Structure formats: structure tokens, C-alpha cells
Amino acid sequence: MKDRIDGLIARCRGEIATCTCVQSLTECKVKFLGKNGELTAILRGMKDLSPEDKPIIGSLVNKARDELANELTIAEQSLKQAELNSKLNNEKVDITWVKNTDKSGTLHPLTKIQNLIIDSFVPMGFEVLEGPEIETEYYNFEALNVPADHPARDMQDTFYITQNILLRTHTSPNQVRTMEAKKPPIKMLCPGRTYRADYDASHSPVFHQIEGLVIDENLTLCDLMGTLECVARKLFSADTKVRFRPSYFPFTEPSVEVDVSCCKCGGVGCSVCKGTGWVEILGAGMVHPYVLENCGIDSNKYTGFAFGLGVERMAMIKYGITDIRLFFENDKRFLKQFNK
Numbered sequence: 001m002k003d004r005i006d007g008l009i010a011r012c013r014g015e016i017a018t019c020t021c022v023q024s025l026t027e028c029k030v031k032f033l034g035k036n037g038e039l040t041a042i043l044r045g046m047k048d049l050s051p052e053d054k055p056i057i058g059s060l061v062n063k064a065r066d067e068l069a070n071e072l073t074i075a076e077q078s079l080k081q082a083e084l085n086s087k088l089n090n091e092k093v094d095i096t097w098v099k100n101t102d103k104s105g106t107l108h109p110l111t112k113i114q115n116l117i118i119d120s121f122v123p124m125g126f127e128v129l130e131g132p133e134i135e136t137e138y139y140n141f142e143a144l145n146v147p148a149d150h151p152a153r154d155m156q157d158t159f160y161i162t163q164n165i166l167l168r169t170h171t172s173p174n175q176v177r178t179m180e181a182k183k184p185p186i187k188m189l190c191p192g193r194t195y196r197a198d199y200d201a202s203h204s205p206v207f208h209q210i211e212g213l214v215i216d217e218n219l220t221l222c223d224l225m226g227t228l229e230c231v232a233r234k235l236f237s238a239d240t241k242v243r244f245r246p247s248y249f250p251f252t253e254p255s256v257e258v259d260v261s262c263c264k265c266g267g268v269g270c271s272v273c274k275g276t277g278w279v280e281i282l283g284a285g286m287v288h289p290y291v292l293e294n295c296g297i298d299s300n301k302y303t304g305f306a307f308g309l310g311v312e313r314m315a316m317i318k319y320g321i322t323d324i325r326l327f328f329e330n331d332k333r334f335l336k337q338f339n340k
Contacts, residue, residue: 001057005064008038012068022079029072039065106339110208110327113315114191117210120234126189131174133193137164139173144251145290157197167195175213179295184302186215204324208311215304224284224305228258236263252285252306264320279317282309
């Protein structure tokens with residue numbers, strides 16, 4: 001039995017010396033020291049030994065197991081270190097290598113247009129303020145001179161959450177909140193998402209608006225026209241022509257629609273302007289006295305003007321895009337055109 005144990009030790013050491021990877025070393029360990037290994041087989045055969053030989057052979061088996069287990073552990077550590085060194089030498093990464101620089105990210109076209117619009121107004125002293133997208137009927141309609149029975153309610157398809165809570169249909173509610181919280185003079189922009197139940201090539205149920213409000217003494221329609229003419233030429237070109245047409249909005253009086261000469265054809269007529277030479281860009285007007293009084297502002301002392309434009313519409317005009325849905329589909333082929 002002792003010769004058998006010595007032979008097992010010699011064979012195990014020989015296989016350990018020939019192992020070139022951790023996997024082969026594991027197989028060697030299972031073969032000699034595993035539950036069904038050769039050393040375990042020797043232990044099972046001790047039942048046939050005499051009582052005097054059992055403690056002697058048991059001691060030799062335990063000593064052999066400890067020595068071989070220790071040698072296997074040392075060999076495993078050595079092989080793992082060798083494998084690690086091989087990976088470090090052969091799997092190098094050049095962190096200075098620049099690849100696929102043309103795939104860098106960029107701002108979304110709507111973000112670019114929104115920033116451009118804001119940057120056109122801020123140098124004129126406008127403060128950028130934001131408000132909640134979930135509003136009450138009071139701030140979204142009633143405070144803006146649009147009571148429940150007003151026909152203007154039919155102009156806006158509204159997403160209601162409860163009978164009195166809704167997704168705002170415009171960013172004008174933030175103008176009301178600003179007038180309630182601040183005393184004139186006021187000069188503010190309110191950009192943000194708005195929601196209406198409308199969906200086709202030129203309308204989206206989620207879209208972006210930027211509205212502006214100016215409240216001070218002795219403001220007139222000429223101040224509004226001068227401000228918008230200046231901004232229109234910043235957004236398009238210095239030779240852009242601007243015209244104002246009478247219109248109707250319940251929260252302004254008088255109200256106007258603002259057109260600019262087509263940036264694609266220069267006013268000659270094309271598919272963008274539908275042959276008219278003009279493109280509508282926004283609605284505006286003098287703040288209705290009722291709205292001022294409703295917000296605690298003396299309409300006999302102060303006047304104001306307000307305007308609102310759609311970011312998607314401005315982007316469609318500026319980039320010559322005919323379908324608003326392209327902005328929200330996140331097609332990389334479309335978006336990468338603006339990575340310039």
C-alpha cells in the first residue's frame with residue numbers, strides 16, 4: 001500500500017509539471033484528489049487492512065493529500081500569473097487612437113433652434129423662465145381670457161387628466177404665474193413642451209413653444225413690431241422682410257400674425273412658401289387689459305405685448321423639413337445631417 005501511495009504521488013507531480021493551463025491543472029486535481037480520484041480509492045481500500053496498518057496508511061494518505069494539494073495550489077497561482085502576463089503583453093489598447101470621429105454626438109435640431117431663438121432675445125434683456133407642464137384650467141384658459149364657454153376653447157384640443165387638471169396647450173400659463181409673482185417691468189421668455197391632441201405631417205401631440213412677455217409703462221404695438229423685426233433678422237438673414245397681419249387671440253388685443261419673406265426663395269415663390277413668397281412664423285399682440293387686471297396689474301398704468309412661436313415650425317422653415325414627425329422618430333440618418 002505504501003508503494004501504491006508513493007507511485008500516486010510521483011505520477012501526480014509528473015502531471016502537474018506538464019500542465020500548461022489552469023484547465024488542465026484542474027483536471028489533474030480531480031483525477032488524483034477528487035471525490036472519485038485515485039487517493040480516495042486508496043482510502044476506501046483501507047477497510048481491508050489490519051488494525052495495526054490502518055493508522056500508518058491513513059497518516060501516509062493524509063500527508064500525501066496535503067503535499068499534493070499544496071503543490072497544485074502553487075502551480076495554479078503560477079499558471080494564472082502566466083496567463084495574466086500573456087494578456088497584458090498581447091492585448092494592449094492604444095488609448096491615444098482616435099477612431100470614428102464622424103460619429104460624435106450633436107445637439108438635436110430642435111435644441112439648436114430653441115437655443116438660437118433664446119440667444120436672439122436674451123441680449124435684449126429677456127429673462128428665461130420655465131413653468132409646470134401639468135396645469136389647471138384656470139392658468140391655461142381662464143386667466144388668459146378664455147372662459148369655459150369661450151369659442152376659442154374649440155381651437156385647442158386638450159389632454160385632460162381630471163376635470164380641472166390638464167397638460168398645458170401652450171406656455172402662456174407661465175406668463176400668468178410670472179405676472180402674479182413679479183411687479184412690472186417684466187421681460188421674460190418661457191420655453192417648454194406643450195401638448196395638443198393633433199397629429200399629422202405638420203402637427204404633433206407633443207411640441208415645443210417659446211413665448212415672450214413684456215410689461216411696462218407706455219408700451220405700444222410699435223415696440224412689439226420693432227422687437228420681432230429685429231429677432232426675425234437674427235434668426236434668418238439681415239435682408240429678411242417682415243409683415244404683420246391682423247388676427248385674433250383671446251389674450252391679446254389687438255392681435256397679429258407675423259410673416260417673414262421666404263428664406264428659401266427670397267420672396268419670389270417656391271414650394272416652402274406655397275408660391276406666396278411669405279412664411280408665417282408666429283402670433284403676437286398687445287396683452288389684453290383683462291389679463292393684466294386678472295394678474296393684479298393696473299391696466300391704466302401698464303401695457304404689454306406677448307408673442308409665441310413654435311420651435312418645430314421654425315426648424316421646418318429654416319431647414320426645409322416638410323414632415324414634423326421626423327424630429328421625433330430618432331432616425332440617425334436624419335439626425336446626423338445636423339452634426340455640423
